[in-house]
Amino acid sequence: MEAPGSLPSSLSALSARYGTDALAVLEQLKRTNDCSSPIALVGERLTIDRETGEIIDRYGSDQEPTGVVLLPCRNRRASRCPACSHVYGGDAFALTRAGLAGDEARGVPAALADHPRVFATLTAPSFGSVHRRVVRAGVVLPCRQRRDDPICSHGRAAACRLRHDELDPALGQAICPDCFDYEGAVLWNAFMPVLWRRTITNLPRVLASRFGLSAAIPQGSCRVRFAKVAEFQRRGLVHLHVIFRLDGPDQRVEAPPDGATTELLADVVAGAAARTSLSITRPDGGRLSIRWGAQMHVRAIRPGDEGEDSDAAVSGYVAKYATKAAESAGGLDRRIRSEFEIAHLAVSDHARRLMVACWRVGGLPEFEHLRLREWAHMLGFRGHFLTKARRYSVTFGELRSARMRYRAELALIARGDADDSLRNRPSALVVRRFTFAGAARAVVSPHETGGRP
């Protein structure tokens, strides 16, 4: 018999192995939500009456047609598992939206829709000119037009008159790779989480200084809560899309005092971002200032589902970026093991130079704590993609357990066993004994089973 968890990779192989059970196997796969690399477990779950010792209910991997319990891999990245990424994106949307429109069923008050909220994009500063697509009033403009046609010190044209197509692979690539500061770029990616934490720390201070001007709002009477998602730009630098919401001072989500407006919040966010920076030492002993780029957009979020800056649109952006990683900037979605591997990866020249910079700087003892080699596939960034303040809204865990409860109920109904009063009696004790039996990499593609893509 083959190792548990290894499943046939085609329909014909599936029916050859399982015969008349093949349909039941497909049913089981479907319950992983068409996950492309489910986790296989063996074991059982017993519900025991702790007073009488009687086994009220048993569910075991031996009851499954494959002999294993299959769980979805839950990878958030679309490039790794389209199906699990889809579920993750849905959860990201739900929890982001709950922080904007409320979710009364999960204890998030709908009244928070009236709080001041802004959507800010915090970018990286420039580390050298890259090819870009400039669109103004629906017209694509030349990439970098200069009247004097300058030549850089490497003898390359520093301007570019091309009007780049949206899919042009040149976009985000350096105009002169020798001028581009690859080392500075990966150090910025590595230090960005620190810059973010300091910006958040500065928020209350800036808020207090703005409130100092308005006697109507006492100090400490507001809290700024946020949800943020990181996105890789084509030039290989990370930027942040952040929802900021102004709440009252309490631990519970309550309304901020009168006079705390959207304009004030936008002003506070822009002020905190502009005044926050840190200075680090480069490998050559020079200084590098880690700060946000000057191109900062802060806009008000409109309540409702309609329009570009609505609750729904903003939540949609966050969910979309939450399922991506460095691969959208020509990076990789998996770790790199050697410098030799970098030289042979099918990535853009720009991404390769960023990875080489990670490898080189990561090998220096004074930069060891940044773990740049471990994170070379992410171009130096080792932060989380989607994070939020504790009381922004619901959590991924709450959404997942609600889904599991719902599925468990459906399964009971399917077994003709909806009456679970036995299992719910106070003396019932649930014992789970499962062990990992491998990652079931080769599964029937959802396309072959006619499932959703």
Ligand SMILES: [Zn+2]
């Ligand atoms: Zn999966």
Ligand SMILES: [Zn+2]
């Ligand atoms: Zn160009």
Ligand SMILES: [Zn+2]
């Ligand atoms: Zn140059």
